[in-house]
Amino acid sequence: MSGWLADKKVVETWNAVVQKSEESGGEVPAKAFGEAATVLISVFDLITGMGMAKSDMQGNATTVTNSATDEAVTLQKLVMDEISNSGKTPKALSTDGKTTSCALLWLLRALQFILVMLENLKQDPSLELNKAVSNGYEASLKPHHGYAIKLIFNTALKAAPYRKDFMQKLGPSDEAVMEALGPVIAEVKPMVSALQAFLESKGGSDYFKP
Numbered sequence: 001m002s003g004w005l006a007d008k009k010v011v012e013t014w015n016a017v018v019q020k021s022e023e024s025g026g027e028v029p030a031k032a033f034g035e036a037a038t039v040l041i042s043v044f045d046l047i048t049g050m051g052m053a054k055s056d057m058q059g060n061a062t063t064v065t066n067s068a069t070d071e072a073v074t075l076q077k078l079v080m081d082e083i084s085n086s087g088k089t090p091k092a093l094s095t096d097g098k099t100t101s102c103a104l105l106w107l108l109r110a111l112q113f114i115l116v117m118l119e120n121l122k123q124d125p126s127l128e129l130n131k132a133v134s135n136g137y138e139a140s141l142k143p144h145h146g147y148a149i150k151l152i153f154n155t156a157l158k159a160a161p162y163r164k165d166f167m168q169k170l171g172p173s174d175e176a177v178m179e180a181l182g183p184v185i186a187e188v189k190p191m192v193s194a195l196q197a198f199l200e201s202k203g204g205s206d207y208f209k210p
Contacts, residue, residue, distance in 0.1 A: 002172055003168070003169055003170050003171040003172065003173045004042070004043065004046060004169055004171070005170055005180055005181070006171070007037070008039045009181055010040065010180075010181075010184065011181075013024060013036045013039045013183050014036050014039075014187065015062070015187075016036075017029065017032045017036045017181075017186075017188075017191075018187045018191065019031055020032060020082070024074065024171075026194065027074040027075075027076055027077070028074055028076065028191065028195065029066035029068075029071065029072065029073070029074055029075075030073050030074055030075045030077075030078055030100075031067070031070075031071055032070035033064065033075060034061050034062070034063075034064035034065030034067075034068070035061075035065055037057075037063045037064070037107055037110075037111060038065070039052060039060040040111060040114055040188075041058055041110065042054075043114060043118075043170075044057070046166060046169045046170070047129070047133065047160055047161065047166065048156075048159040048160060048161060049155070049157070049158070049159035049160060049192065050133075050156055050160075051139075052152065052156075053153065053156070056106075056110075057106075057107065057110040058102070059097075060097075060104070060106045060107040060110065061103075061107055061110075063097075063098070063100065063103035064100060064103050064104055064107055067100040075100075075104060076198060078100045078104075078147040078191045078203075079101050079104065079198070079202060081198065082099055082100055083101070083202055086099070090202065090203030090207045090208065091206070091207050093203070093207075094203055094207040095134075095209055099158055099182050101199070101203075101208070103201075104195070104199065107201070108192050108195055108210070109140045109141050110140070110141070111142065111192050112136075112190070112192055112196075112210070113136040113137055113139070113140040114136065115142055115185055115188060115189050116136040116139045117133055117135065117136030117161065118132075118185055119149075119197060120132040120135050120136070121167075121178070122165070122178045122181065122185065123180060125140050125174065127163065128163050128167045129160050129161060130157045130158070131163065132163075133157060133160055134157055137153055139186055141209070144209075163205055171176065181194055193210075
């Protein structure tokens, strides 16, 4: 297979994260997760107008990745240590972009955005990309954005390529791409939901709301 899926090793990268998480009883390796998130976020390189969104998402992925002192440390441990040792309230942690907790919160929203977008494209072969992007945004980041950022996203949607052009960049055919992405979506989606629930349980829905 050629294209983005093969070049970025999307399936292989996420399969490794899922396997490590399963082996550790649901504890997710922070470094591997951050690196895999970077791979998935790179899909926005293929969508005109999404550069600013991609940059912000990548910043959060980098913060999460760099927070891991070694390959074994998990996201859950990093957050728990931050809550216990930082001296900050959950509210302060959730709004401080330098903390792992805040970066993970926004990174999970970004991944939800991408997963919903890809899932929509998979479920409806006739759906155009701009609609899939819009659906992903509304299900993830939009409720947490102010008017100005929402306006930027709405403008970016108008520059999105046609579905057929986008899919050609992902892989050899629409069918091959979706066959490869299906298992990834199915495995990563519950992982993202579980991590969102974990964060929410530590700070309450007011601070770590998915």
